[in-house]
Amino acid sequence: MILSSIKTGLAQVWKSKRMVLIFFLANLSFALVLMLPFRAAVSNFAGETLMGTKLAGHLPIDFIFELMKNNKSLFSIYGTLFMLVPASYWLLSLFLSGGAFATFARGDGYSSPAFWAGAATYFGRFNRLFLWSLPVFAVLLCLQFLETGFQRLIFGSDPYEYVKYWGGWVKYGLRVISFVLCAMVYDYARIHVVTTGETRMRVSLWHGIRTVFGNLGRTFALAFGLFLCGALVLAIYNPIADSLAAPNAFVVLTLFVLQQAYMLFRMLLRLTLYSSQLFLSNKLAGAPAPLEISTDPQGLEGAAA
Amino acid sequence: MESKTCTPRLLLTLVFLLLPISGRSQEAPVLFQPALSPRIASYNIEVTLESAQKKLHGRELLFWHNQTSATISELQFHLYLNGFRNTRSTYMLGTSNPVRSRRIKEDGWGYIEVDAISVSYDTEMIPSLALSRPSEAATMIADLTDITPEIEFIQPDIESPDDKSVFSVPLPRPLPPGGKVIVAVDFTAKLPEPPYARTGAKAEYVFAGQWFPKIGVHTDGQWNCHQFHSRTNFFADFGVYNVWITVPEDNVVGATGLEVAVTTNDDGTATHYYHAEDVHDFAWTASPEFVEVTGKSQDVDIRVLMQPDHADQSQRQLEAAKLAVRYFQDWYGDYPFPNLTVVDPRRGAAASGGMEYPTLITVGTGYGIPAGMKLPEMVTIHEFGHNYWYHLLASNEFEESWLDEGINTYTDIQIMPDAYPGRGNFLNAMGLVLDIGTYHRAQYMGLPDADPVNRTSWGFYSGQSYTVNSYPKPGLILTTLQNYLGWDKMLEAMRTYVERWRFRHPKARDFFDVLNEVSGENLDWFFQQAFETNSILDYSVTRVFSREVKPPKGFDHTLSTVDSDTALTRTDKENDSSLAAATDETDTTARPDSSSPGQLYESGVNIRRLGDFKFPVEIEVIFENGETVRESWDGQELWKKLRYTKPTRLVSATVDPDGKIPLDVNLTNNSKTLEKQTLGVNKISSRTLFWLQFLLEAPETMHSFMLLNDIF
């Protein structure tokens, strides 16, 4: 069921390639907003020096310290930008996810009006759903403290360092699992909103929780499998990117292409996850998939009523 | 390696062969004959650990020799543990982290009390008492005068009325030059728990540093006995130490010097007798948990006492210690002592780590520290290095801390890249790459000019300024000097300094004099700026240009725009931007720029000295045809302009092209190019963009940073 979900998910994403591009461009443009002041500072500081070329090789750490020391204004700029941009990006992603879920629910590939209508329709509800989900997220994130408790219980308050060390890794693993579970609950709740037109977010949240934990093996395997896939490709990407260090335009261009290819892959992965989860959710509910639903906001609201 | 002044190892072996394995009476070995140091302050101490209370009950016999030309009427002693007595001590008032002191639990404070102090002039007895336990010797000394009621706590450096880290006590009668005195002291000390600033106890682990009443140094006609400040190391006279340490029988003990014998007692304790010669301090540690590993490097026996949870790193720690011994002996001279003890502090007792004592150092590691993270190695090399600058030379760290920590940082900067060649000789793990020089330079750049380097340790603007001026800045100053003088000359100077000043407490001036002598150059211009002022060193290429030379106009001109390739012209006029043509005698390799045959270009480089620190620099100018011109500038003026007329355009100009001046606070402005350099800017922007994209997409991965805190 997992593999067939991923297969169907991928097929659905393939039918909606433009959506991958939309998600990618949104990500790229917000990151550009964050990056440009940094680039301007680097260019101003080192753009007419030999450091400007040296930076194409391995990063000289001296340079980073000098840049920070001599560009104090960067800190105030980033103090603001790091608050605003990620928050705005998160909202935009949430907005776009409505379009993506609506598109996958329709099952007939990307259509611009349907996508944007879906995005607009569910944005408010997804926000409310997020607020409803916060206590659930908080509980799930407490999972990591299981390690703290067990460590204290078994090894006392003065454990050897290897207990702390391996305990730290266990805690890390539990945090990863918590984040995956939070995302899963939120995804399945959103799927419920889109597939049923539900307007009471506590109902969708409850449905999300039931879907995730009622079928934990399958839902978790699907989400964690795709998460691992992303991590694995990152692990392969990293040493390759590190090795692309030479004062050579071709090398720099290759690095840029590789980076963007990876980000495109991440977007593909995210949409595949949405689509596969939607398929799995329908399977678990015994419903035929994909489900034809209206993208007309009024119609959806009406159906729910 | 030099030959030893005697053969201590042979003597030692003979002595040990004659010793009973466990017994009461033990003859200490004679390590150095004649003595290596002026043995001014020698101690026989018996100390018993009261494990549960972390208390030390001690009895001390001090044999003090007045080797000054003054008549001494009082004695001054350090009671370092009183720095941890309460929040009103000089130490605690001066700490840059008062929050930490407020967190000390009620029974976590430390202190030391002098229960009784008496003096005898019965110096005839000294030879027969030299190896006696104080409890046995007490009955043998005639003439003991109790001076306990005369004790007065004093604060010689700064007003701090509640401080009890120094006391003065008048002598019953003045001690003339050459005179000797025996001082018997009974004391009770409580170690801070957990350890605080180098010393203390944690559960079964004890590390006793600065733990006994210690006499100050009488020098320059007065007592040099400073309060215990939060920002300071120490200063003391050399002597012979015989110390009997009584701890629970299952404890493994490590201490300064050599263990002569272990005696088991009826009450479940054991007494470890240690003997050390020509040392100026004594520290010891005890724990039933220590895992012992031994090895040898050149002629030095190494004993590593590891915590059980770091046992897998024992070999790593031993190898680092071996390496340190090898480097220091090969580079800086003989380490005359037969052994070295390396102590790994217990978990929760890291404050006792990273400290140096004669023949004993405390290091620091953690379970799972990857091999690419060379912090444990660096700490070991650093702490062993102190056995030269702090121990053998024994400068006054209260007053000139950089003579120890700064020179030691300089030697770290030399040894680490040589011992661990390649990128990241300090850190090459988890995707992070950092060299030791860069690490120190980053610290230095944090506050390069708050104070001159040469200051009393409590006289710095802040804790950060003390750190910068005691460690990285002098380290970088001496690295800059080494690049100026050349490796061989600098090494010769360092070896001469060690050889000439061992056991003699050199001051900054003595160090400078050796460097002047060995280099054959009066470097006072450098020392003055580097150590006595807060001058910043910063050179910058502020402007470069190249423009076509237009046909001249007006009367009586000589410059031709279509000169042959030998008619290269250059002007090099300090503080004069005017262009004048002059034949260049040095440039003979230039090829005319093929793209514009016959065309001459006027090129210029402006260099400014942005800081007050004047230092000679080289300037490298590169031209389009591949020609490279090297210039020298003494840096005395505020700026220099270089002008060239050549059949080729300029590409770039770099001041200090070989990176010989790590003291320069801004290396990026050391060069200027004619064209914009976008390649590197694009690369770093591209990498930054990617990680921003990634973090926007997966912000939850930020939690990975918590991992380091969780596992270490």
Ligand SMILES: [Zn+2]
């Ligand atoms: Zn040090």
